[in-house]
Amino acid sequence: MDFLIFQAPMLMVQASLDGILLGILFALIAYGMALQWGVMNIINIAQGDLVILGGYIAYTMYLAGIHPAWGVIVSPIIMYFVGWALYKLVINKVVDRDLFISILATFGIAIVFQQLMNFIFGADVVVAQSEYGTTMLFDNSVTLPNSKIFSAVISLVYAIALVVYMKKSKLGRAIRATAQNARAAKILGVDTEKVYAATFGINAALCGIAGALISITLTLHPYVGLPYTVRSFMIVIVAGLGNLPAVAISGMGLGLFEEFADYILGTEFRIGAVFMLLVFILVYRRFKLSKKREYLK
Amino acid sequence: MEKVKQKDLILYSGLIILGLAAPYLFSAFKVQLTYLCVLIVLAMTWNLQGGEMGYNSFGNILFYGLGMYLTASVQVGMFFPLAEWTESGGEKTFVHTTTQYFQGIGVGLLVSAIIPAIVAGAIGYAILGLRGHYFAICTLGLGIAAGEIAGGIEIIGAGQGFTTPPFPAEIVDVEARGKFFYFLSFFVLVLAFVFVKYIYGSRFRLILNAIRDNEDKAEAMGIQTMKYKIVGWMVSAFFCGLAGGIMGGLIGYIDSTDVAFDGREMGVFMVLMAILGGKGTLWGPIIGATLFHFFKEGLWTFILGWQYVALGVLIVVIVIYFPEGLMGWLREKYPERFGEVIDEKDRKSQVELK
Numbered sequence: 001m002d003f004l005i006f007q008a009p010m011l012m013v014q015a016s017l018d019g020i021l022l023g024i025l026f027a028l029i030a031y032g033m034a035l036q037w038g039v040m041n042i043i044n045i046a047q048g049d050l051v052i053l054g055g056y057i058a059y060t061m062y063l064a065g066i067h068p069a070w071g072v073i074v075s076p077i078i079m080y081f082v083g084w085a086l087y088k089l090v091i092n093k094v095v096d097r098d099l100f101i102s103i104l105a106t107f108g109i110a111i112v113f114q115q116l117m118n119f120i121f122g123a124d125v126v127v128a129q130s131e132y133g134t135t136m137l138f139d140n141s142v143t144l145p146n147s148k149i150f151s152a153v154i155s156l157v158y159a160i161a162l163v164v165y166m167k168k169s170k171l172g173r174a175i176r177a178t179a180q181n182a183r184a185a186k187i188l189g190v191d192t193e194k195v196y197a198a199t200f201g202i203n204a205a206l207c208g209i210a211g212a213l214i215s216i217t218l219t220l221h222p223y224v225g226l227p228y229t230v231r232s233f234m235i236v237i238v239a240g241l242g243n244l245p246a247v248a249i250s251g252m253g254l255g256l257f258e259e260f261a262d263y264i265l266g267t268e269f270r271i272g273a274v275f276m277l278l279v280f281i282l283v284y285r286r287f288k289l290s291k292k293r294e295y296l297k
Numbered sequence: 298m299e300k301v302k303q304k305d306l307i308l309y310s311g312l313i314i315l316g317l318a319a320p321y322l323f324s325a326f327k328v329q330l331t332y333l334c335v336l337i338v339l340a341m342t343w344n345l346q347g348g349e350m351g352y353n354s355f356g357n358i359l360f361y362g363l364g365m366y367l368t369a370s371v372q373v374g375m376f377f378p379l380a381e382w383t384e385s386g387g388e389k390t391f392v393h394t395t396t397q398y399f400q401g402i403g404v405g406l407l408v409s410a411i412i413p414a415i416v417a418g419a420i421g422y423a424i425l426g427l428r429g430h431y432f433a434i435c436t437l438g439l440g441i442a443a444g445e446i447a448g449g450i451e452i453i454g455a456g457q458g459f460t461t462p463p464f465p466a467e468i469v470d471v472e473a474r475g476k477f478f479y480f481l482s483f484f485v486l487v488l489a490f491v492f493v494k495y496i497y498g499s500r501f502r503l504i505l506n507a508i509r510d511n512e513d514k515a516e517a518m519g520i521q522t523m524k525y526k527i528v529g530w531m532v533s534a535f536f537c538g539l540a541g542g543i544m545g546g547l548i549g550y551i552d553s554t555d556v557a558f559d560g561r562e563m564g565v566f567m568v569l570m571a572i573l574g575g576k577g578t579l580w581g582p583i584i585g586a587t588l589f590h591f592f593k594e595g596l597w598t599f600i601l602g603w604q605y606v607a608l609g610v611l612i613v614v615i616v617i618y619f620p621e622g623l624m625g626w627l628r629e630k631y632p633e634r635f636g637e638v639i640d641e642k643d644r645k646s647q648v649e650l651k
Contacts, residue, residue, distance in 0.1 A: 043430055043434070090613055090617065093617045094616075094617065097620075099429060099430040100353045100429070100430060100433060101616055101617070101620060103430055103433055103434070104568065104572075104612060104616045105612070105613050105616045105617055107565065107612065108608075108609040108610070108611070108612030108613040108616065109609065109613060110609070111561070111565075111605055111606075111608055111609035111612065112605070112606050112609030112610060112613075113609075114605070115603075115605040115606045115609065116606065119602075226441065230434075230437075230438060230441075233434060237431075266449070268445075268448065268449040269445065269446065269449050271441075271445045272442050272445030272446040272448075272449065275438040275439070275441050275442035275445065276438075276442045276446075278434070278435065278438040278442075279424075279435055279438050279439055279442065282427055282431055282434070282435045282438075283423045283424065283426075283427075283435075286423065286426040286427050286431075287423070287426070290426055295426065295427070295428050296427060296428065296431045
C-alpha cells in the first residue's frame with residue numbers, strides 16, 4: 001500500500017491522464033464485445049486474444065521496417081478476415097445455443113490462439129517503437145507519450161466512424177435489425193448468417209485496431225489476452241449493450257481505476273485488481289437487483 | 298432389486314480391489330494414477346454443482362489452489378517459521394522428521410478441506426446470486442484474481458514459488474512416497490465417491506436439479522434455493538481443497554499461477570472432463586476423467602509443444618459436437634438402460650415427423 005499519490009497532485013494528474021487515454025482504448029474493445037453480444041448473443045472469451053493478434057500484426061510490420069502506426073489500417077483488414085473465418089469455422093455453431101457453450105468454446109479458441117502466437121512470435125514481451133516522442137505538461141512534471149494521445153484519437157475516430165456506419169449503411173441497418181429480432185429480420189429478407197459473419201468480422205477488426213494501438217502504447221505478450229477480455233466484459237456490463245457514450249465513460253473509469261490501483265497497490269497487483277473489480281461489480285449489481293427480487297440477465 | 302444390489306456390490310468391490318492393487322500392478326505409473334484419482338475427484342465434485350445444480354463454475358480452481366497453499370503452509374508453519382522457509386530454500390535449513398511430516402500433512406489436509414469450504418460458504422451468498430454466464434465469468438475472475446494476488450504475497454513465496462516439505466529421507470523405501478500419495482488420493486477418491494453417491498440418492502440432488510431446471514419455480518415451490526446452492530458449492534470446495542493439498546505435496550513445488558491457481562490447466566480440465574463424460578450423471582465425470590487422462594498422457598508426449606493447441610481444439614470439438622458427453626450419447630442410444638420408458642408409437646411418430 002502506498003498513498004504517496006494523494007500527497008503529490010502532479011502524480012494524480014499523471015495517473016488520471018494516463019487512465020483516461022487508456023480507457024478510451026479499452027472502450028473500443030468493449031464496443032466490439034457489446035456489438036457481438038448484442039447481435040449474436042455470445043460472450044467471446046477470445047476477444048483479448050484477437051486484440052493481441054492484431055497487435056502482433058502491427059509488430060510484424062514494425063519488424064519489416066514499416067511504421068507500426070500503419071497497423072491501424074492494415075491490422076483491421078486482416079483481422080476482419082480472421083474473424084470471418086473464425087465465425088465460419090466455430091462461432092456459427094454456438095450462436096443459438098446456451099451462453100455457457102459459447103463461453104467454453106471461445107475459451108478453447110483463446111487457448112489455441114495463445115499457443116499459436118507463442119509459437120510464431122515467441123514468448124518475449126515486445127513493443128513496437130512509434131518514436132512519437134513525449135509531451136511535457138505543467139513544467140515537465142507530467143509526461144505524456146504522444147503515442148497514447150495518438151491511440152486515443154484513433155480510437156475515437158474509428159468509434160465514431162463505426163457509429164455512423166451502423167446508422168447509415170445497409171449492412172449497419174441489417175445488423176441493428178438482427179440485434180432487435182433475428183427471426184423477424186430473417187423473415188423480412190435479411191441474410192442473418194451473413195450479418196453474423198460480418199458482425200464478428202467487424203468485432204475482430206475493432207480488436208485489430210485496438211491491438212495495433214496497444215503494440216505502440218503498451219506491451220505485447222501471447223498470454224495477456226484474458227485481462228482485455230475481462231476489461232471489455234466489465235465495461236459492457238456496466239454500460240449496457242449498444243450505449244456508446246456509456247461505454248466510453250465506463251472505459252475511462254476503468255482506465256482511471258487501473259492507474260490508481262497501480263500506484264496504490266503496486267504494479268504486481270494490477271491485473272489482480274482488475275479481476276477483483278469484475279467480481280465486485282457483479283456482486284454489487286446482484287445485490288442491487290436482488291432488492292427488487294430480480295437478477296442479472 | 299436384490300439382484301441389482303448384488304451386481305453393484307461386485308462392481309464396487311472389484312473397483313476397490315483394483316484401486317488398492319493398482320500401485321503394485323502398474324508400479325511405474327504411481328504418479329499418473331495419483332493424478333487420475335485427483336482428476337476424478339475434481340471432475341466429480343465440479344459435476345455436483347456444474348452438472349446437477351446448473352452453476353457452471355470456472356473458479357473451483359480457487360479452492361484447489363487455496364487447499365494447496367494451506368496444506369503446505371500448515372505443514373511448514375506447525376514446526377518452523379514460515380517466512381524464513383519461503384525466503385530462501387528453507388527446506389535445506391529446516392528438515393521435517395518423519396513424525397513431523399505426517400503430522401503436518403494430516404493437519405494440513407484437514408485445514409485445506411475445511412477452510413475452502415468455509416470460504417465457499419462465506420462468498421457463496423454474494424456470488425451464487427449471479428446466474429448463468431454471469432456466474433461463470435465471475436468465478437473465472439475470482440480464480441485468476443486469486444492467482445495474481447497469491448503471486449504478490451511474500452510469506453507464501455510470492456512470484457518465486459513455495460517448495461513444499463520434501464518426503465522424509467529417513468524412510469528408505471524408494472517406493473514409499475509414490476505409494477503414500479497414491480493411497481492418500483485413492484482414499485479421498487473413495488470418500489468423494491461415497492459422498493456423491495449418497496447425495497445422488499437423496500432429496501438434496503432433486504433440489505439441486507430443480508434449481509438447475511428452473512430456479513424461479515423451485516423458489517416458488519418453497520425451496521430455499523440459496524441455502525442449497527451454498528451447501529452444494531461448499532461440498533465442491535471441500536473436495537477441491539483436499540485434492541489441491543495432495544497435489545501440492547505430490548508436485549513438491551507451488552507456483553501461484555502455474556501450479557496452484559492454474560486456470561489454464563486444472564481449472565479447464567475439471568470442466569472439460571465432466572462435460573466429456575456427461576454432465577449430471579454419477580459415472581460420467583469418472584469415465585470422462587479417465588478417458589481424458591489416458592488421452593492426455595498417451596498423446597501429449599507425441600505432440601510436445603502442441604499440447605495446448607490440441608487441448609483448445611479438443612475443448613471446441615467437445616463443446617460444440619458433444620455437449621451432452623459420453624453418457625448423454627449412450628442415453629440417447631440406449632434409453633432403456635437408463636430406466637427411461639419409451640413409448641414405441643410415440644418414438645416412431647417422431648421419426649416420421651422429422
